[in-house]
Amino acid sequence: DTGVSQNPRHKITKRGQNVTFRCDPISEHNRLYWYRQTLGQGPEFLTYFQNEAQLEKSRLLSDRFSAERPKGSFSTLEIQRTEQGDSAMYLCASSLDSWDSRYSYEQYFGPGTRLTVT
Amino acid sequence: AQRVTQPEKLLSVFKGAPVELKCNYSYSGSPELFWYVQYSRQRLQLLLRHISRESIKGFTADLNKGETSFHLKKPFAQEEDSAMYYCALSGNSNSGYALNFGKGTSLLVTP
Numbered sequence: 001d002t003g004v005s006q007n008p009r010h011k012i013t014k015r016g017q018n019v020t021f022r023c024d025p026i027s028e029h030n031r032l033y034w035y036r037q038t039l040g041q042g043p044e045f046l047t048y049f050q051n052e053a054q055l056e057k058s059r060l061l062s063d064r065f066s067a068e069r070p071k072g073s074f075s076t077l078e079i080q081r082t083e084q085g086d087s088a089m090y091l092c093a094s095s096l097d098s099w100d101s102r103y104s105y106e107q108y109f110g111p112g113t114r115l116t117v118t
Numbered sequence: 119a120q121r122v123t124q125p126e127k128l129l130s131v132f133k134g135a136p137v138e139l140k141c142n143y144s145y146s147g148s149p150e151l152f153w154y155v156q157y158s159r160q161r162l163q164l165l166l167r168h169i170s171r172e173s174i175k176g177f178t179a180d181l182n183k184g185e186t187s188f189h190l191k192k193p194f195a196q197e198e199d200s201a202m203y204y205c206a207l208s209g210n211s212n213s214g215y216a217l218n219f220g221k222g223t224s225l226l227v228t229p
Binding site for chain 2: 031041105112
């Protein structure tokens with residue numbers, strides 16, 4: 001499978017614990033995005049990487065959240081001191097660079113990691 | 119501020135009936151709009167985008183800047199069209215073209 005992969009697919013944790021998720025994008029894709037989706041909502045943008053550089057963060061990304069993309073390949077999203085409000089589906093997407101600043105390329109989504117904080 | 123509104127949470131139609139999934143947006147610049155679909159137990163995938171002007175699986179969507187709408191239409195619904203549909207607006211290059219999604223509409227096509 002050459003699509004975007006995410007691990008783990010499900011994570012149950014107790015409040016206050018730290019969790020880390022991994023995303024492996026499509027290999028030639030420079031851009032990588034993290035989104036969060038809660039019940040009844042569409043995905044909400046968290047952050048994005050251009051190669052290894054984290055270039056944009058949403059106000060949704062509190063200080064407890066940190067994301068990395070070492071060497072511009074896979075990415076990790078860590079949540080420290082989890083809270084029940086962090087329970088959500090965390091989606092990763094990747095895309096190619098846009099050659100024309102007017103347009104973007106298609107984002108390919110992973111299957112997501114479902115986090116449940118008890 | 120960017121906003122995408124999908125007014126219907128659930129839309130139920132009979133097989134063979136026309137379908138229209140509504141999407142309205144607010145955006146100060148020149149918008150780039152998409153429809154994404156999520157079938158049961160599958161990942162989110164692109165259905166169509168306004169700049170390509172394609173018809174995918176019989177679906178079309180026309181950008182109406184005057185009404186700030188990008189409604190998704192299909193003349194004859196099929197049972198396999200049952201899925202969750204999300205309208206999305208692309209941000210600009212500063213945000214890496216991050217997508218701003220609506221809340222989604224669940225389409226149910228019954229025989």
